[in-house]
Amino acid sequence: MDAVEEPMSAFGAVTAQTNKLSRQYQALLDQSTPHTLYRWVGTGVLLVFFFARVFFAQGWYIVAYALGIYLLNLFLAFLQPKFDPSNEALDNDMEDGSLGSLPTKQDEEFRPFIRRLPEFKFWHAATRAISISFVCTWFEVFNVPVFWPVLVMYWIMLFVLTMRKQIQHMIKYRYVPFTVGKARYTKNSS
Template structure:
């Protein structure tokens, strides 16, 4: 087992500074949590800058394709329920109870819980776009590829996965989006 570094070693000083910057970074992330619209607008602007970089540089298509696949994966996790109704229904049939979403009026209501929460979705997407943008400044990531094939392949992948996800939503009757809490007003 490694002993803790002496306080006067250079390693300890670097470790202390890294911890300090990590805490400051986390404090800013925590403060940004309630500002959903502003966070997503900032991410959209970053994505637009990334897209313009790809278009004007006429390269790094494989980086854009990889980013597209990763963002699609994040989006699917965002609109998927944390607990799969198909698995719960199978388990419920084995023990005689109806698992999953309520099917009768006397069944208990359970709200939709995402597999990937909104903040983690935003944070992961923003980091991925920033890393993708950074990769566009290095020649080693500019692999020669025929970009229309990547676009067509990504569109086919998107359509097939969304079709499967929408069929799953229809079969198990859940909607991953809410428009907010209803507010009742007096006359």
């Protein structure tokens, strides 16, 4: 009877420790939420360490390329609205025959810009990806020999083409994903 209870208690102990670590990690994430600038500076420093590791080790270009593609994908999701106006335009076109866009006049419905990928999730996913990539640079199995200038040129072309498409989409449906020039209200501004 003791032999049966021992694996269950060992499993229970592992589960309890995993839950405890998960709660502590979530508490750290919750504490870091309001410190946007510091979070991004830390991520930037981690990215510099990663690039320095790749540069000085002269390898792991595939890992760097995969990280670049993943970060580009995250950035595009960060720039896009949660509810794509092009899909709504197609729906409106089918219903009433007119193409819709975001409101531009006083009498149109106001819909605030909501990102498909919120800033905190963008930061968290980017930091986690950079950390994993940095760890991968310490294992020789990930050091696949490639001609790195081709990867750099391909990534630059991919970046330019996808950003051009994203900017055209932003212009066509008239949305700005950044809050540049947003009015700030203080106690005395009545």
